[in-house]
Amino acid sequence: MSLEFAVAAALFAGVVCYAVLGGADFGSGFHDLTAGGARRGAPLRTLIDHSIGPVWEANHVWLIYVLVMWWTGFPQSFAAAMTTLYVPLVLALVGIVLRGASFAFRKYSETLWQAKLFGVVFATSSVLAPFFLGTIAGSLASGRVPEGGYGDPWSSWINPTSLFTGAISVGTCAFLAGTFLTADAARRGQEALAARLRVRSLVVGAATGVVVFAALIPIEHDAPTLWEGLMGRALPVVALSALGGVATLVMLWRGRFGPARVAAVVAVAAVMAGWGLGQYPWVLVDQVSIVEAAGARATLQGLLVAVGIAAVIVGPALAYLFYLTQSPEWNGEGPGGVKAVEGGSIRRGVSHWSGRLRGRP
Template identity: 70%
Template sequence: MSLEVAVAAAMFVGVLAYAVLGGADFGSGFFDLIAGSSRRGAELRTLVDHSIGPVWEANHVWLIYVLVIWWTGFPESFAAASSTLVLPLLFALLGIVLRGASFAFRKYSETLGQARLFGFVFAASSIITPFFLGAVAGAIASGRVPLEGTGDRWSSWVNPTSLFGGLIAVGTCAFLAGTFLAADAARSGQDRLAGEIRVRALGVGLVTGVLVFAALVPIDRDAPTLAAGLEGRAAPLVVLAAIAGLATTYLLWTRRYAVARFTAVLAVASVVSGWGVGQYPWLLVDEVTIVDAAGATATLQGLLVAVGLAVVLVVPPLVYLFRLTQSEEWTRH
């Protein structure tokens, strides 16, 4: 493996981590949105607050990690994407900011009206953020980001591949969140609530699965390079995503929530990995490869050292944080 590919692989690990951990975080907002009225949805919204409260900001570590590696290791391609896709990136950033602020402000609302307003902003931004991030991925995968950064500000991301990318991102986030929330509810003894979430998660999973495979039709015409990759080297990952998705559906149906979390993660990771492997070796599809887009050798070497330090200094505290939240030990203090 070349130095350039090693750095790109390290960056893509961050993409996977953000898709899984940040995805489950964003998806919780979808369930907050469909929870129902203030009274009927109170139990589910309380579960959402309890489940994501300790970790919601920690998930954005992976987004920062990806962006730092991208702009330092592959600066020209980062500049091109930032220029052409400035609108969806700004919308996604706005969603992240509004989501975090409204999630915090809702806890301190003095009136029911304020709580409803902040709750709606939280839920809506939880949907628009992954949608626009998925649209960005679709724009890159369909070869609409020229290296010169002169791509059209609208058609670059308003197209079939970006639309399906955004919808699939929203669906996978919601599916992940539903699986995790059902497991959290069951673990805390809220079996009725777990059952309600289970039904909704099954519905979301079915729709998302249909979207994933329906997307293969327009992608074949709209993003031929990606389509060829998905039909070739990434085909095993597409099959694995289907198997893991079906396994998760079965496990949810039989109320085996704890195991379903792992197969749900595998399904989402396989979908995202299929995209990455499908467009390899391109960084910006049909424009520049990973090797050609890479920066100076010294910079890439320094990035790998930084990644190694991150593994040692950042990953263990994150693992401990998630262990605390899963064991409920954090609620004892």
């Protein structure tokens, strides 16, 4: 394995982690947006707050990791992408900032209209941000970012491949989040909410699958290099992603929510891996390869050392954080069991929203 490829692999590992962890985080906004009114949507919105509250900032650290690795390890391609795709990049950044701020502000709203306002901003931004991030991926994969940068700021991301990739990104995030939330609701003893989320996840998953297959038609003509890679070296991984998606739907249908989460993660990770293998060996498809885009050798070596140190120091801390959020105590399965949850955070959350309906702060 060459040094350049090792750094590119470390960079792409961050992309996969962001797609899985950040994707589930973004996808919760779709379910928040479609949860219903304040009274009907209160249990689901409370579950979303409880599920993503401790980890949403940690999930988006991966975006910083990816950008820093790309900027440092492959600087010329980074500059080319930034000067060409600045419109969707700015829109995605605005979405990420607005969703984070609104997610926090909604908890401290004193009136129902304030909570609704921040809720709409949070949910809408959670849908728009992954869409624009997906269009960026589609632009890179379809060869619309020139080597020297300063490509067309509109047609570079408003094209069939980019738009389909954006739509797939939104659907994948919503499907992943729905699967996670269904398992969380079932584990917390909220059978009615789990059943509701199960139906949502099945519908979203089926719809996303239809969009994925529909996208293959324009991609074949609009991004021939990517198509050739997907139908060649990446085909086994593409098949794995399809199997993972079908397995997730089957497990959701049968009520096996824990294994469904694992299958969903495999499906999304395989989708991302298929994109990477389909695009290989290009950083900017048909423009700049990994070897050509790589920075100085000393810089690449330093990056790998930094990644190794981060894996040793940050990796266990992140793993422990996710372990804690899945622990019985956090989910109300400790002393008092499910009743502790029903009499605790969820009831307080529902009462909080219901109180606003009656005009109480």
